Amino acid sequence: MSSVHLFLGQSITPAAAGGNFRRRKFPFNGRVMACATVDVRPPKLTAAEAVMAAEARVLVGTYARAPVVLVSGKGCKLFDAEGREYLDMTSGIAVNALGHGDPDWVRAVTEQASVLTHVSNVYYTIPQVELAKRLVARSFADRVFFSNSGTEANEAAIKFARKFQRLSNPDGKQPPLEFISFTNSFHGRTMGALALTSKEHYRTPFEPVMPGVTFLEYGNSQAAVELIRSGKIAAVFVEPIQGEGGIYSATREFLQALRSACDDAGSLLVYDEIQCGLGRTGFLWAHEAYGVIPDIMTLAKPLAGGLPIGAVLLTEKVASAMNFGDHGSTFAGGPLICNAAMAVLDKISNPEFLASVTKKGKYFKEILMQKLGGNPHVREVRGMGLIIGVELDVSASALVDACRNAGLLILTAGKGNVVRLVPPLIISEGELDRAAEILLDCLPVLDESNSK
Numbered sequence: 001m002s003s004v005h006l007f008l009g010q011s012i013t014p015a016a017a018g019g020n021f022r023r024r025k026f027p028f029n030g031r032v033m034a035c036a037t038v039d040v041r042p043p044k045l046t047a048a049e050a051v052m053a054a055e056a057r058v059l060v061g062t063y064a065r066a067p068v069v070l071v072s073g074k075g076c077k078l079f080d081a082e083g084r085e086y087l088d089m090t091s092g093i094a095v096n097a098l099g100h101g102d103p104d105w106v107r108a109v110t111e112q113a114s115v116l117t118h119v120s121n122v123y124y125t126i127p128q129v130e131l132a133k134r135l136v137a138r139s140f141a142d143r144v145f146f147s148n149s150g151t152e153a154n155e156a157a158i159k160f161a162r163k164f165q166r167l168s169n170p171d172g173k174q175p176p177l178e179f180i181s182f183t184n185s186f187h188g189r190t191m192g193a194l195a196l197t198s199k200e201h202y203r204t205p206f207e208p209v210m211p212g213v214t215f216l217e218y219g220n221s222q223a224a225v226e227l228i229r230s231g232k233i234a235a236v237f238v239e240p241i242q243g244e245g246g247i248y249s250a251t252r253e254f255l256q257a258l259r260s261a262c263d264d265a266g267s268l269l270v271y272d273e274i275q276c277g278l279g280r281t282g283f284l285w286a287h288e289a290y291g292v293i294p295d296i297m298t299l300a301k302p303l304a305g306g307l308p309i310g311a312v313l314l315t316e317k318v319a320s321a322m323n324f325g326d327h328g329s330t331f332a333g334g335p336l337i338c339n340a341a342m343a344v345l346d347k348i349s350n351p352e353f354l355a356s357v358t359k360k361g362k363y364f365k366e367i368l369m370q371k372l373g374g375n376p377h378v379r380e381v382r383g384m385g386l387i388i389g390v391e392l393d394v395s396a397s398a399l400v401d402a403c404r405n406a407g408l409l410i411l412t413a414g415k416g417n418v419v420r421l422v423p424p425l426i427i428s429e430g431e432l433d434r435a436a437e438i439l440l441d442c443l444p445v446l447d448e449s450n451s452k
Ligand SMILES: Cc1ncc(COP(=O)(O)O)c(C=O)c1O
Pocket: 093, 149, 150, 151, 152, 154, 186, 187, 188, 189, 239, 243, 244, 272, 273, 274, 275, 276, 300, 301
């Protein structure tokens, strides 16, 4: 029985589902007016309305969700509680790289679940060590630390950088403990990663966050080099391609300038590839497109194909600063997650798979430019592989709604004026055609929404 059927197994009236719908408008407003000639029974909610009403009652209101209750998925398709089909250009925000229900991934999860799901990091497990071996073999890194999410991977990277700098500067003088981050960056929502995240709106309600972070303009090599030369910088955090910030790509010169300045000053270069890494650009790691190697790289989103994972990949030089007990996690690197991640990593790191992402990315960008490029609201189509942004001169929210109603799920980025397209990497050219068609058909809503 699926979860939506379980939900519907109960008799659902608005009152049973919560009654007090705090955050959304529903057809039923929670009050019943008695009248002799009117049927006073509250109208039955649809399955989706019942779920949304209950959500509004029992969950903390941190998500402005689209009014869709998704119940199943296959490949690049998702299905809602009413049986409507959607083409998924979101992949759970760049997570479901193999789409939904990939058979190899399902096998990896179910087989491992039936053998061993979790044990403490007090013990060794084979999938954790195997996954680390494969990540090391396929990257610049010598060692891996596992976490449960992207923000945790960045927290770990912050700690590793601080500890490394303390040990590298034993002479009693203040070690470099500050950080550089960039405009439009997103690194997570816990206090360290949040401190590195540029959007003030995310940070200010929770201040004080970790002190010692300077935000510089993304791409401004000169400003970064000057600050790194000050000798105060433990590490520079940078996304080779910014996702949430609006799909902005670094240049080789920028990353090269950061690398050289860090080398000269003894600072560490940290790439956050949580969104752009693991095949999304058509390269296994986004930084391969630039040929500039970091000291630390953080990963998360797609690594376990939809199960929670984060990873910090680092050089021996940095890893050797860490001792037993310096960091840890109850769940991280559990056998179930790591077995799932191996299925994902093995598939994505196949050169043919990566070549197909490059090919499809080029194709998609071309058809988007052809179909959408002539619209006066479209400023730019940018990105690499299957992380593509369509910048508009207005908010994209009306377009997101119209596309959803037409069966296409898309995301926004930047200041809400960038359409973010991060489909499963297994998507077909036919599905990309269809996505571009729906986008084209829906573009006129931008005129309507802006003439109101
Ligand atoms: C580049 C980048 N870093 C870090 C994070 C935070 O990851 P998580 O949401 O798994 O904590 C995200 C999430 O969107 C991200 O895109």
